[in-house]
Amino acid sequence: MPWTLAAVGSLACTAAFAQAPSNVPLDRQVDEAFRQVMGAPGDMGVGMRYAQLLVQAGNYEGGIAAMERLLLDPAAPASIRLELAALYYRLGSYSMSESLLRQALDDSRLAGEQRAFAENLLRDVTKRGQVxxxxxxxxxxxxxxxxxxxxxxxxxxxxxxxxxxxxxxxxxxxxxxxxxxxxxxxxxxxxxxxxxxxxxxxxxxxxxxxxxxxxxxxxxxxxxxxxxxxxxxxxxxxxxxxxxxxxxxxxxxxxxxxxxxxxxxxxxxxxxxxxxxxxxxxxxxxxxxxxxxxxxxxxxxxxxxxxxxxxxxxxxxxxxxxxxxxxxxxxxxxxxxxxxxxxxxxxxxxxxxxxxxxxxxxxxxxxxxxxxxxxxxxxxxxxxxxxxxxxxxxxxxxxxxxxxxxxxxxxxxxxxxxxxxxxxxxxxxxxxxxxxxxxxxxxxxxxxxx
Known part of the structure; x- marks a missing residue:
């Protein structure tokens, strides 16, 4: 789709923009989110917010590591795999992105616009993997x-x-x-x-x-x-x-x-x-x-x-x-x-x-x-x-x-x-x-x- 690349760039950070107070510097938000993760390591929402703030700050590798830790929980929502796939796509790791997209699409909880986006991104990733x-x-x-x-x-x-x-x-x-x-x-x-x-x-x-x-x-x-x-x-x-x-x-x-x-x-x-x-x-x-x-x-x-x-x-x-x-x-x-x-x-x-x-x-x-x-x-x-x-x-x-x-x-x-x-x-x-x-x-x- 014509908007695929734009969506890849913004999908992983949409929630962070909606939640982050505009009057607080981003580095302080990241530090505070990290302290919250240390205080509640099992809280999926806190962990996801920390990962999204890292991505918003331009630390994509840190955001990837934070999201992969969340996937250790078997109950992790399919949207995490989708956001992680989008990040791997941005970094040019198309094989990793394809694997995560297929796993996300196999999860019946992925629905609506997120499922449509995952399907379109998968078609693009698959094409990029061809000789x-x-x-x-x-x-x-x-x-x-x-x-x-x-x-x-x-x-x-x-x-x-x-x-x-x-x-x-x-x-x-x-x-x-x-x-x-x-x-x-x-x-x-x-x-x-x-x-x-x-x-x-x-x-x-x-x-x-x-x-x-x-x-x-x-x-x-x-x-x-x-x-x-x-x-x-x-x-x-x-x-x-x-x-x-x-x-x-x-x-x-x-x-x-x-x-x-x-x-x-x-x-x-x-x-x-x-x-x-x-x-x-x-x-x-x-x-x-x-x-x-x-x-x-x-x-x-x-x-x-x-x-x-x-x-x-x-x-x-x-x-x-x-x-x-x-x-x-x-x-x-x-x-x-x-x-x-x-x-x-x-x-x-x-x-x-x-x-x-x-x-x-x-x-x-x-x-x-x-x-x-x-x-x-x-x-x-x-x-x-x-x-x-x-x-x-x-x-x-x-x-x-x-x-x-x-x-x-x-x-x-x-x-x-x-x-x-x-x-x-x-x-x-x-x-x-x-x-x-x-x-x-x-x-x-x-x-x-x-």
């Missing part, structure tokens, strides 16, 4: 935008350094589009001690604007392009030092991509990359990577100097994710992109910073509607170009600053179906009026995960 695993996502949506073509918001622009009025055809215009996206992820476990796995992904997307039709190419196209893109990556993910640095994983991979516009080839790229991730602790993950792509543009009537536009592109990124509490994640990311062409005024270096906060919570409309996930984000990107463009202004090199903010929500509809809603605003400030623009978009989609 060959295929996951997929299909998204069908519609989007409305105020300025999808990124037209300047200024009344005049520069042509050879001389101000000229913007023609009506090239002023910002709102538009809507339909989108269809497919993502396939395949993993093949090689069965080695360093957990080597062949990981391959396919991403394909089609975007059809209501104002664009046919496949006729024009000079100075005024309408936004209908687009079709596809990208394939494949490489081996492994842990280079599973004994000494269990949390480190690397994935060198190959990249192949293509983009068509108005039914004609627009550009293609190929290259290679290296993904890396390191789990510092149960709540903190650092990941990043490097990608090299070589771009090649197709010669067509609407792409002047096509050969000059192509060239190497280098991308560096690093991201830090911190789980602040059950279902609440804060993420910060830094990116640097360095693009080179056959014309210095097309060359540019870009630096970007992104920040996102995500929270998962029980469906506010019904008690058995799964978990909603809301994400808010913001970012800023600065681009500097390598030389002046004589066609725009022979005296000034282009510099842009792009600001972006947004909010999105994922709402589960059924076992594998979910509703996606997203609102975003983007504004670009530039030292040249030709590139100052803004755009707001509203996106809604239905997603199916298999």
């Amino acid at each position: 060959s695993q295929l996951d997929g996502l299909v998204v069908l949506g519609a989007r409305a935008q105020t300025n999808p073509a990124g037209r300047t918001s200024q009344g005049t622009v520069l042509a050879g350094g001389v101000p000229v009025a913007v023609a009506d055809a090239f002023k910002p215009k709102s538009d809507t589009d339909l989108q269809l996206m497919l993502r396939l992820d395949h993993r093949y476990d090689l069965g080695t001690q360093n957990e080597a796995t062949v990981v391959s992904s396919l991403v394909a997307q089609v975007i059809d604007f209501s104002s664009s039709s046919g496949s006729q190419l024009r000079v100075n196209q005024a309408q936004p392009y209908n687009l079709a893109l596809a990208e394939v990556t494949s490489g081996i993910r492994f842990k280079p030092s599973p004994a000494n640095m269990q949390g480190l994983a690397l994935r060198p991979h190959l990249i192949l991509g293509a983009l068509s516009a108005q039914g004609h080839r627009y550009l293609s790229n190929h290259g290679l990359g290296l993904d890396a991730e390191y789990r510092i602790d149960e709540r903190t993950l650092v990941d990043g990577g490097y990608e090299y792509r070589d771009y090649s543009y197709a010669s067509r009537i609407d792409v002047p100097d096509a050969k000059a536009l192509g060239g190497p592109d280098n991308l560096l990124r690093v991201r830090l994710s911190r789980e602040l509490g059950p279902g609440r994640v804060l993420t910060g990311e830094l990116r640097g992109r360095f693009h080179r062409t056959d014309r210095a005024y097309y060359d540019h270096d870009g630096y970007e910073m992104r920040l996102a906060y995500s929270a998962s919570y029980a469906n506010p409309l019904t008690q058995s509607g799964g978990y909603w996930t809301t994400t808010v984000w913001g970012g800023v990107q600065r681009r500097s170009y390598g030389a002046t463009d004589p066609a725009v202004d022979p005296a000034t090199s282009r510099r842009d600053t792009e600001w972006r903010i947004g909010i999105g929500n994922v709402i589960p509809l059924a076992d594998s179906w979910s509703l996606l809603l997203q609102l975003e605003h983007m504004k670009t400030s530039a030292n040249l009026p030709n590139y100052r623009n803004r755009n707001s978009s509203l996106y809604g989609a239905v997603a199916y995960r298999f």
